[in-house]
Amino acid sequence: MSSSTHALNTELGDGRRPPSEPPPGTAPATPALEGERLSRAGRVLRLLRRQPTLVFGLIVLAVIVVAGLFAPLWWTGDPLEMRPAERLTSPVTGHWFGTDNFGRDVYTRTIYGTRISLIVGATVSIVSLLIGTTLGLVIGFYRRLDAVMMRVMDGLMAIPAILLALALMALMKASVRNVIIALVIPEIPRVIRVVRASVLSLREHTMVEGVRALGARTPRILLRYMLPALLAPLIVQATYICASAILFEAYLSFLGAGTPPHIPSWGNIMAEGKTYVQLAFWIILFPGLFLALTVLAINLVGDGLRETLDVR
Amino acid sequence: MVPEIVRRLVATIPVMGVVAIAVFALLHVTPGDPAVIIAGDYATAEDVAKIRAKLGLDQPFVTQVGIWLGRIVRGDLGTSIYSGLPVTTLIGQRAEATIALTLMSMLISVGVAVPLGVLAAWKKGSLIDRAVMVFAVSGFSMPTFWLGFVLVYVFAVSLHWLPVQGFQPIERGLWPFLRHLILPAVTLSLVFMALIARMTRASMLGVLSEDYIRTAFAKGLAPRRVLVRHALKNAALPIVTIIGLGFALLIGGAVVTESVFALPGLGRLTVDAIIRRDYPVIQGVILVVSGVYVLLNLVVDLVYVVVDPRIKY
Numbered sequence: 001m002s003s004s005t006h007a008l009n010t011e012l013g014d015g016r017r018p019p020s021e022p023p024p025g026t027a028p029a030t031p032a033l034e035g036e037r038l039s040r041a042g043r044v045l046r047l048l049r050r051q052p053t054l055v056f057g058l059i060v061l062a063v064i065v066v067a068g069l070f071a072p073l074w075w076t077g078d079p080l081e082m083r084p085a086e087r088l089t090s091p092v093t094g095h096w097f098g099t100d101n102f103g104r105d106v107y108t109r110t111i112y113g114t115r116i117s118l119i120v121g122a123t124v125s126i127v128s129l130l131i132g133t134t135l136g137l138v139i140g141f142y143r144r145l146d147a148v149m150m151r152v153m154d155g156l157m158a159i160p161a162i163l164l165a166l167a168l169m170a171l172m173k174a175s176v177r178n179v180i181i182a183l184v185i186p187e188i189p190r191v192i193r194v195v196r197a198s199v200l201s202l203r204e205h206t207m208v209e210g211v212r213a214l215g216a217r218t219p220r221i222l223l224r225y226m227l228p229a230l231l232a233p234l235i236v237q238a239t240y241i242c243a244s245a246i247l248f249e250a251y252l253s254f255l256g257a258g259t260p261p262h263i264p265s266w267g268n269i270m271a272e273g274k275t276y277v278q279l280a281f282w283i284i285l286f287p288g289l290f291l292a293l294t295v296l297a298i299n300l301v302g303d304g305l306r307e308t309l310d311v312r
Numbered sequence: 313m314v315p316e317i318v319r320r321l322v323a324t325i326p327v328m329g330v331v332a333i334a335v336f337a338l339l340h341v342t343p344g345d346p347a348v349i350i351a352g353d354y355a356t357a358e359d360v361a362k363i364r365a366k367l368g369l370d371q372p373f374v375t376q377v378g379i380w381l382g383r384i385v386r387g388d389l390g391t392s393i394y395s396g397l398p399v400t401t402l403i404g405q406r407a408e409a410t411i412a413l414t415l416m417s418m419l420i421s422v423g424v425a426v427p428l429g430v431l432a433a434w435k436k437g438s439l440i441d442r443a444v445m446v447f448a449v450s451g452f453s454m455p456t457f458w459l460g461f462v463l464v465y466v467f468a469v470s471l472h473w474l475p476v477q478g479f480q481p482i483e484r485g486l487w488p489f490l491r492h493l494i495l496p497a498v499t500l501s502l503v504f505m506a507l508i509a510r511m512t513r514a515s516m517l518g519v520l521s522e523d524y525i526r527t528a529f530a531k532g533l534a535p536r537r538v539l540v541r542h543a544l545k546n547a548a549l550p551i552v553t554i555i556g557l558g559f560a561l562l563i564g565g566a567v568v569t570e571s572v573f574a575l576p577g578l579g580r581l582t583v584d585a586i587i588r589r590d591y592p593v594i595q596g597v598i599l600v601v602s603g604v605y606v607l608l609n610l611v612v613d614l615v616y617v618v619v620d621p622r623i624k625y
Contacts, residue, residue, distance in 0.1 A: 152330050155326070155327045155328070155329070155331045155333075155334060156330065156334055158328075158602045158606050159335070159598055160561075160564045160601060160602070162564035162567055163564065163567065166583070166586055167335070167338055167586075167595075167598060168338065169586065170586040171338065171346070171349055250455055250457075251456075251457070251567075251568050254457050255567070270461075274572070277464060277465060277469065277476075281469075284458065288455055288458030288461070292455060292458065295454075296449060299452055299453050300449060303449065
């Protein structure tokens with residue numbers, strides 16, 4: 001999302017995506033030494049007091065993960081079962097979230113939809129971090145590679161992520177795996193930017209100079225000395241990628257270019273419900289609420305982690 | 313200033329080159345024969361051969377890239393496989409709705425978000441501040457299309473205040489034009505609003521802790537004057553930057569918003585093209601949108617000079 005043409009990139013936290021812009025005024029939560037002596041309950045209480053939104057996000061996220069993981073347990077039925085006699089029934093009667101145009105239970109489908117979103121979010125963030133970090137470490141360390149590769153990254157980042165993902169989906173068969181691929185590719189240059197920016201500053205660090213003088217080879221420097229320093233920013237980045245991947249999966253499915261229509265993902269449920277906005281608003285309302293809540297929880301966790309880990 | 317603009321324009325050429333090659337290469341890096349994919353499931357061998365010849369896919373790869381780049385330089389984006397019309401014509405037909413939608417969203421978001429951000433920074437830690445921050449996080453997390461449907465349900469289906477969907481060109485009068493644009497623009501602006509509010513607050517917090525702000529307050533200036541004239545002016549750079557960078561977010565949201573509100577814009581053109589596997593159209597739209605993004609950010613860079621006299625090129 002950044003462009004190197006910006007003279008003032010450093011003032012903005014080079015390469016960080018806009019949602020993770022640092023609020024400079026917020027003081028980092030410095031871990032107090034006496035924290036070691038606090039009981040576990042005391043530590044939880046302190047976290048709750050200092051980071052109420054982080055705790056809220058974690059709780060909501062835990063509930064959603066448990067809901068998706070054990071979907072068959074929560075009084076759900078068969079997400080694909082059609083009951084034409086009960087089509088478009090409103091939430092008041094029997095079905096908690098109503099039924100869709102095929103008489104399928106929207107509650108059951110929404111709970112099962114959690115699985116797709118979480119799988120896509122988690123996989124996209126892990127895969128794009130693995131690929132992006134590897135490339136970013138290498139690119140950041142070799143100056144000659146750096147100049148060329150960053151121009152390429154600028155070009156790739158000038159393509160709006162959703163359009164790139166849509167174009168990729170147009171050329172691939174609809175499947176969850178391909179959705180993940182289509183969402184990973186636009187993320188990679190963004191991860192590379194974050195990693196590269198950190199590597200550039202770490203490269204000049206005394207620590208790196210020292211181990212180099214001791215004879216450490218480049219791969220060892222990258223893996224043993226740079227990677228650990230990158231961990232905190234990468235964890236924070238992972239949460240934001242996860243949140244946006246979950247949103248984008250829903251966008252792609254909603255536009256008819258995502259998860260195959262027979263799989264009950266939140267985007268698909270809402271795509272089918274869009275024809276019935278006036279008649280049966282609940283088909284769109286509930287999956288959307290789950291989607292918004294999930295993404296909100298992940299974003300809150302990300303913001304909280306950024307403050308706790310003191311990532312600029 | 314003028315040589316600088318020229319230098320910057322030239323500097324965008326490699327970036328645009330990468331975009332052009334990337335958009336072209338997409339066809340070839342994805343698994344399978346592109347001609348077969350574009351022809352669709354029910355195509356005969358003859359159809360596939362026709363498409364292959366039409367897109368020049370029977371040529372060697374490097375030749376194809378050369379032809380593609382040469383055509384772009386001449387302003388030729390190819391012809392649509394589905395309608396047979398030039399892609400530039402199709403984009404021209406659909407540009408008005410998208411430009412209207414994104415411009416109006418930008419106006420709404422900046423108009424709402426900057427004052428909110430300033431207020432939040434000024435009253436840091438207060439209820440207002442927290443409310444603005446909650447709003448900002450929620451704005452990021454809200455699925456655009458879902459918000460669109462909620463607004464349609466409330467303001468169009470239930471209250472009948474505004475039309476459910478559709479678009480009226482501005483030639484048919486300002487009010488019909490605006491009436492159809494209000495809901496989509498508000499829908500689209502929320503994410504952008506969240507982004508700008510957050511950035512404004514962060515940037516203002518940095519500035520408000522400066523000595524000259526304390527001095528300004530101390531000498532008894534009205535808070536509004538201090539905030540706007542002294543603080544906001546100095547906090548403007550990151551805000552202007554984020555407005556440029558956020559354009560990518562806006563255009564992504566426009567694709568979805570246009571689908572919800574049946575606006576005949578570039579987003580709809582893309583989505584229709586994807587369903588029909590009309591690849592020349594997809595490539596054309598991506599190229600044009602990315603080009604606008606790069607140019608917009610160039611403009612932002614140049615705006616710096618106007619906003620901040622300390623920056624000289």
